[in-house]
Amino acid sequence: MRKNIVLLFLLFTSVWLQAQHTSLGPDxxxxxxxxxxxxxxxxTVYGHSALxxxxxxxxxxxxxxxxxxxxSKPNFIYRFAKGETDYRLGVQYARDFLVEYEMRESxxxxxxxNIDSAGKARIWExxxxxxxxxxxxxxxxFFFDNCATRPAxxxxxxxxxxxxxxxxxxxxxxxxxINFCTRSKxxxxxxxxxxxxxxxxxxxxxxxxMFLPPYLKEAFDTATLLHADGSRxxxxxxTQTLISGLDDEARPETDLFTPLVCSGLxxxxxLVFTFIEQRRKTxxxxxxxxxxxxxxxxxxxxxxLCFVSTHPCVWPNWNIIWLQPFDxxxxxxxxxxxxxxxxxxxxxINFAALSLMLVGWHFIPQHLNTAFIPLIMSLxxxxxxxxxxxIWNIGYEKY
Numbered sequence: 001m002r003k004n005i006v007l008l009f010l011l012f013t014s015v016w017l018q019a020q021h022t023s024l025g026p027d028x029x030x031x032x033x034x035x036x037x038x039x040x041x042x043x044t045v046y047g048h049s050a051l052x053x054x055x056x057x058x059x060x061x062x063x064x065x066x067x068x069x070x071x072s073k074p075n076f077i078y079r080f081a082k083g084e085t086d087y088r089l090g091v092q093y094a095r096d097f098l099v100e101y102e103m104r105e106s107x108x109x110x111x112x113x114n115i116d117s118a119g120k121a122r123i124w125e126x127x128x129x130x131x132x133x134x135x136x137x138x139x140x141x142f143f144f145d146n147c148a149t150r151p152a153x154x155x156x157x158x159x160x161x162x163x164x165x166x167x168x169x170x171x172x173x174x175x176x177x178i179n180f181c182t183r184s185k186x187x188x189x190x191x192x193x194x195x196x197x198x199x200x201x202x203x204x205x206x207x208x209x210m211f212l213p214p215y216l217k218e219a220f221d222t223a224t225l226l227h228a229d230g231s232r233x234x235x236x237x238x239t240q241t242l243i244s245g246l247d248d249e250a251r252p253e254t255d256l257f258t259p260l261v262c263s264g265l266x267x268x269x270x271l272v273f274t275f276i277e278q279r280r281k282t283x284x285x286x287x288x289x290x291x292x293x294x295x296x297x298x299x300x301x302x303x304x305l306c307f308v309s310t311h312p313c314v315w316p317n318w319n320i321i322w323l324q325p326f327d328x329x330x331x332x333x334x335x336x337x338x339x340x341x342x343x344x345x346x347x348x349i350n351f352a353a354l355s356l357m358l359v360g361w362h363f364i365p366q367h368l369n370t371a372f373i374p375l376i377m378s379l380x381x382x383x384x385x386x387x388x389x390x391i392w393n394i395g396y397e398k399y
Contacts, residue, residue, distance in 0.1 A: 024124050025057030029112050032151060032236075033063065033097075034217040036107035036247050037181060042188060044104070046181045047213035049148040051155075052094055052110065053124065063097040064127050065090045067147035069140070081301075083310035087140040087147075089130050098242055107245040111220050114237035115159050122158035130154075143174060143312055148213045161227040163235055167206045167219045174313060175200040175367050177212055190259040190369055195305055197317030198366035259371035267374035267381075274385050283395025288334040288382055295379060296328030318366045321357050322376045340395075347386030354380040 035048035051064045068090035070076075079085055101108050115123075129135060140146060156163055172180075175196065182188040210216040223235040273287050302323050306315045330350075333343040354376055361368065389395050 022058065024053070024117070024120055025055050026117060027057060028053070028055035028060075028117075028120055028124075030054075030115065030120050030123055031110045031112040032155070032217070032220060033242075034109045034111070034213050035101050036109075036245065037214070038104055038106045038246065039184065040104055042185075044106075045185060045188070046178070049151055049213040049216055050097065051123075051127065051151045053127070054094070061094040062091055063094050064131070064151075065092065065097065065147070066138075066150040081305065081309060083141075085140045086137050088138070089136045089150075091131055101245065102243050105245040106243065107241065107247050108243040109217060109239065110242050111217065111236045111239050113155065113159075114225065114234055119159045122160070123154055126154045126158055141312060143208070143211050146211060148216045149211050152210055152216055159225055159235075161225045164224045164226055165206060165219050166222045166224070167209070167215075168222055169206075169209065169215060169218055171203050171206060171209070173201045173367075174204050174208075177204065177209060177215075181212065186258045186260075186371075190371055193367065193369040194302070194319055194323075194372075195314060195317075197306070197314050197319075199313040199315075201365070201367050202313075259369065260374075263371045263374040267378050270378045270381055274381055277385065277394075278388075281392070281394050283389060285334060285395070288386070289331050291378065291382055292327040292334065293331050295323055296325055296331065299324040299327055316366075318357075318364050318368065319372070321353055322372070322379060340390075344386060344390040347383040347390075351380060351383035351387055354383065 029052075031052045031054070033050045033052050035050075037047045038044045048067055050066070052062070053064070054061045066087065066089050068088045069085065073079075073086075076085075098108060113119075138145065138150075175193070178192060178200075179189050182192065206219070210219050220236050221239065224232050225235045226232050270287070270291070273284055277284055277287075299320070302317065302320055303325050305311065306317050306320060326346075330343070330346045333339040333346055357364070358373070358376060358380065361373075
């Protein structure tokens with residue numbers, strides 16, 4: 001209900017703005033607002049950016065926000081996984097925008113742009129054009145088209161000169177950038193490392209790094225604007241803190257049950273059952289069926305992301321070696337005794353593939369989360385025991 005009210009409010013605000021389509025006054029200010037990351041939701045750990053238009057002569061003080069989305073839309077999760085998430089531009093009064101983040105205890109910083117009236121007019125016209133009903137919705141792309149890249153693109157195109165960036169940060173890979181944002185949410189880091197493939201480990205250019213709002217803010221801090229006549233000035237005339245909330249370093253401690261701890265415990269359970277089997281010279285068929293069923297389901301999700309989703313940086317993904325849909329078919333082989341020979345061949349191939357993966361761990365051209373190792377070893381152990389059982393004819397039909 002709250003989200004529907006917000007969307008309805010944004011709709012009325014947008015209609016109001018179109019009715020107020022007039023030129024900005026000489027004292028108008030355009031600024032970039034940067035919201036610090038917070039722990040409230042998954043999507044808030046990366047921060048947020050928006051553009052503020054303030055014109056005292058028209059009593060105008062509004063924020064253009066490219067980060068509006070609606071969880072209640074049909075098939076939202078499926079469309080998100082497929083890379084077909086639609087975001088929209090919303091416009092709201094600055095006071096309402098700030099109150100929302102004050103309640104969230106997020107820090108909000110304002111950078112007033114040092115541009116002339118013609119540049120402000122072009123930005124204003126571009127924003128109004130974007131705010132038309134036929135233009136508001138856009139296809140969201142986490143790395144290359146989001147709430148930070150859109151304002152930056154409008155500013156770069158409209159300021160009437162060339163923006164020269166002198167970023168104070170060092171270049172990092174896309175994965176390093178997002179993993180720093182999720183450093184206090186290890187399960188989110190685990191999920192991202194699982195879903196995002198080797199292209200995520202490419203070093204981002206300085207400009208690409210500005211897809212994250214904190215980096216866009218830092219880049220604007222040191223940027224200069226070069227005009228056609230050769231004159232140069234700072235892009236930002238002044239910076240102020242509008243809300244003194246928690247900054248990016250104020251993070252709570254993580255939980256004890258991290259992915260590494262949980263996956264280690266999981267491997268321990270598998271080890272115990274396998275040891276009991278070996279001592280008793282028996283076979284707990286249900287162990288393999290459950291383990292490979294879970295791996296197969298995860299493999300189907302990973303297969304979907306790799307070959308169906310349009311998300312960037314999801315393929316190639318080396319995790320498909322240990323999580324793949326064929327594990328679901330293998331469950332049938334494990335469950336039916338007369339398929340024992342086929343089950344043995346599957347275990348042999350899987351054991352060989354996982355052995356190569358574990359041995360060549362540091363040579364794989366993709367960052368793999370350390371918490372994956374115990375999970376891979378669980379599958380490796382069960383397939384290894386499957387080969388061992390065949391050698392000693394434990395739990396297999398005689399041929």
